[in-house]
Amino acid sequence: MTAEDTNIKIAVRVRPFNGREMERSAQRIITMDGPTTIITNPKDGAERKFTFDYRYEFASDPLYLSHLSLNLIQQRVFQDLGEAVVENAWKGINASILAYGQTGSGKSYSMFGYGLNKGLIPMIADRMFTSMAEAKDPGVELQLTFSMLEIYNEKVYDLLNPAAGDALRVRNTTNTAFYVEGLKPFPVTTYQEIESLVDRGTRNRTVASTKMNASSSRSHTILILQFIQISKVGRTEKRSIINLVDLAGSERVNSAGTEGERLKEGVNINSSLSVLGQVIAALVQKQNGKKGLVVPYRDSTLTKLLANALGGNSRTIMIAALSPADINYEETLGTLRFVDRAKQIKTAATVNENPLDKCMCRQTNNWG
């Protein structure tokens, strides 16, 4: 099967001002003009312009903040970004969505949503089950599994199986394909099952975080849906993996006055996100013809697990979550620069279809 090169798609999303920003009478420094996102330096008024694939902003009109209009925007995000993920899963193509941005910028809002205001994860799961219920071919058996993990201080924890306690090991099948040994995929047959597993995983994340004196923004969370279509007639198997990633806050850690666990956490978050930046830079240089370059996937747990999403067999989308406020100028500019580099990466998604007799048919939880 031939690989089809596509660039990583970037979506920028600006959230409304929060209470703290309003209290401080923060000014808006992000504007959007057609495909262009413009950020203004509050010190000297200098503008920087970026162009991305999708943009979502909020209007200053308070009506925007009504539940209905918030919901409409969540639905638009799903139509633009999520629908194709489900369509590709049916074709046997892997997909990944990563949310990047500083703490409180709206990553979880985009990925999980809040209450009735559902985000991409519940909407993708819902659409998956609707399409499976509509599938008509009795000769094709459909299987969907779900797993959820957390990377905290470079270690991987199975959020659906916390009894396992200890961190799981990341192993590699090839130089660029890694998997989590012992991560338990749960077979799911209804939307409600996924919903309760996500709730369980989120609760475990909070418990683990509290125990470790962390807040949720200090770990990376990855949800994995694996979809398998087994054709009994053609004796083939089509597999696809959907990775949904809520990254830790990208703000730089101020080490002044920080010690012990907090410092370690900060250093680890910083280093895994900075390795992510280095991996992106290396992939871009490689695509621009630079020879003999080693992409440093191995330098962090996060980049090992995202190797396929970034440089391999996946269609990948990055959501850059932004605060609109001048007081966050540096972080917001950092986020825009980060995804501006990532948009140059090309991934080569292939259809994962194999004859049943030849396929390895192991319950993988990897990204390969």
Ligand SMILES: Nc1ncnc2c1ncn2[C@@H]1O[C@H](COP(=O)(O)OP(=O)(O)OP(=O)(O)O)[C@@H](O)[C@H]1O
């Ligand atoms: N696009 C949006 N529209 C309306 N409200 C939003 C939007 N994005 C975020 N919010 C609100 O902003 C707050 C912070 O968002 P969220 O928790 O998603 O941030 P985060 O980037 O995931 O933070 P953390 O890294 O700490 O987990 C929440 O109260 C959320 O409801």
